[in-house]
Amino acid sequence: MTKNYFRGIMPTKIVNHGPVTEWRWSTDNPLMPEPYWTSCFLLDGLLVDSGPPAGADDLRAFASGLPSEQRITRCFLTHAHEDHAGGGKMLHVEFEIPIYAPEKAAKFMAEGYTYPDYRQLAWGDQLLPTLAIPLDSGSITTRSGEYSLDLFPMPGHAPCLVALLDRVHQLAFVGDAVLPKYRALFGGACSIQEDIQQIHASIHRLHDETEGMEALEIFIAGHGLVEGRAFLQDKLDEIETLHHQSHELSDLGLDERKILKKMFNGESFIATFSRGELSRLNLLKSLLSWPIS
Secondary structure, rough: OOOOOOOOOOOEEEEEEOEEEEEEEEEOOOOOOOOOEEEEEEOEEEOOOOOOOHHHHHHHHHHOOOHHHHOOOEEEEOOOOOOOOHHHHEEEEEEHHOOOOOOOHHHHOOOOOEEEHHHHHHHHHHHHHOOOOOOOOOEEHHHHHHHHEEEOOOOOOOOEEEEEEEEEOOOEEEEEEOOOOOOOEEEEOOOOOOHHHHHHHHHHHHHHOOOOOOOEEEEEEEEEEOOOOHHHHHHHHHHHHHHHHHHHHOOOOHHHHHHHHHHHOOOOOHHHOOOOOEEEHHHHHHHHOOOOO
């Protein structure tokens, strides 16, 4: 059961990006220091991700309000984290929409799960058992057949994360596989286990795979549309700079606290809020465990 403080007070945003409609959601929980957004993206009847459990009522209203020619006919979940998979059960049970997910994610979601209280403040109490059709390779098409999106594994943020890539229309739906900035949130001691070396490798693969797609449109959960393949190179450069800087400071004999101060001006408040499960220290440890080649 969703806690009462989520009911009727959640801010939602609808943003149109050409053929793609972004449904963006964040809790208005007064205990949260600031809004923390997640997104679903609707393309010709295909919904990519389904928001958090606490957003299910708002997602229901969104789905119900769509005109018949825009209705959701299938849903693909990029990975099993609750802010992406939380509305899947509602869509399947109430709208009879088939839910697809990477095999590892589908197995995880089939049992449902709970998560720490600080994440409950943002996303709701728990992810209920959700039936998803395993889909790890090949492609998924939209309602009209105009768009065909290849499944593109991008582990790092989550081992099961799979992005969608339409090579003809130059569209990429990456979930959390690519972020606008690598600074504050990084999981290393909880069910969000991130690996910066894997993240870099996944972005590198997408960058290579999209060579020639200079008009590439990249859709990032909670952040919307980023235009241009050059963004991927910017992320690679950013991560590589952090990687080399962390090792240079470590080689000078600085401890982790001093490295955090020099690189990030200290730890994020989120580290305290999450009791260290999400922190800049986790990012630093991941950077240092990645050898310099």
